[in-house]
Amino acid sequence: MPERGTVLGAARGAVPLVGRASELAEIVGALERGVRLVWIVGSAGVGKTRMALEGARAFAASSGARLRVPHLDDCASVDALLDGVAAATTTATPPRRRSPPPTPPALSEIGPTVLVL
Numbered sequence: 001m002p003e004r005g006t007v008l009g010a011a012r013g014a015v016p017l018v019g020r021a022s023e024l025a026e027i028v029g030a031l032e033r034g035v036r037l038v039w040i041v042g043s044a045g046v047g048k049t050r051m052a053l054e055g056a057r058a059f060a061a062s063s064g065a066r067l068r069v070p071h072l073d074d075c076a077s078v079d080a081l082l083d084g085v086a087a088a089t090t091t092a093t094p095p096r097r098r099s100p101p102p103t104p105p106a107l108s109e110i111g112p113t114v115l116v117l
Contacts, residue, residue, distance in 0.1 A: 017054050020047070027055030031114065032063070049116075056114040069116045 017024070030038050038055070040048045053069065060067040070088035075081045 017050065020051060020054075023051060024055055024058065027051065028058050028062070031055070031059040052116045056116045060114050065114050067114050067116070 027038055027040070038052075040052050042048050056067050056069075059065060068088040070084040072081060072084045075084055
């Protein structure tokens with residue numbers, strides 16, 4: 001079973017990323033300059049998630065930052081979304097409940113981290 005926050009399948013790079021070198025460099029460059037939030041906007045199916053993952057992976061490899069990718073595909077509620085993010089940024093498994101999940105530690109406490117949502 002994969003660890004929480006891992007990337008599977010084609011998003012992991014099974015298919016080469018072609019013709020996106022300049023966009024990838026922009027994402028990595030922004031992260032290297034300390035930009036805390038990078039928006040990738042486009043129509044459905046153009047590769048936004050793949051660009052985010054490849055940019056985050058490249059930055060993590062060059063900087064030593066952790067790469068966290070919560071599995072949010074089946075989130076049907078705000079509680080499920082918060083649980084998914086908490087699970088990707090902590091080592092504890094959040095319990096299933098109606099109350100808010102535990103607050104993840106500040107990123108400064110867990111070291112450099114790239115969180116791709």
